[in-house]
Amino acid sequence: MIKTIEQAYQFVKKVKICTIFESDKVEYPSLWEQVDFPDKQLGEKGWGEKMTAVWTWKTQLPAQYPNEIFYGKIKGGVAALMEMNYLTHDHFPQAHKDIQTHDQLAQHIYSKVVIEPWDTTSLRKATIQEVGCTKSQFDTALKNLQITMNIARLNDAQIERDTWVSFKEQYLDIWKKYENR
Structure with missing residues (x-):
């Protein structure tokens, strides 16, 4: 135990x-x-x-x-x-899906995270204001971006809120192994 x-x-x-x-x-x-x-x-x-x-x-x-x-x-x-x-x-090659396979909402969220890290609360508020989605729609899109290895949580113990970056930025070595498949 x-x-x-x-x-x-x-x-x-x-x-x-x-x-x-x-x-x-x-x-x-x-x-x-x-x-x-x-x-x-x-x-x-x-x-x-x-x-x-x-x-x-x-x-x-x-x-x-x-x-x-x-x-x-x-x-x-x-x-x-x-x-x-x-x-x-094992996991990445099976789970990763190209961002182009996602809906417009997920692509919008991804486009923000690729530019700079965003914490969930700020990202949700900005996204809802910009595209008019619901909290539930935002949460589903954010979850799907994680499942498909497009975004990852920033590994920083000093940051208290979940903060998102592109998976590619955080794990470039893994990304490079599979980018041309």
């Missing part, structure tokens, strides 16, 4: 891919199931020990080990951590 970020790191390296939380949508193990902290107790304020650990580690692991651990969304919109070799050789 996992009690430290180092143990969480070793778990991801061992299993190659895991979800953050349990999900019926996929058959991967979850970090949540492995963490040995109590769930939130009745009357306890905040998230509780287990939720705090899992939520913190999903951001800290890729920031602390940027060349070894990846955080992103997989098919079904499920948040996952991956070992970098698995991402490079």
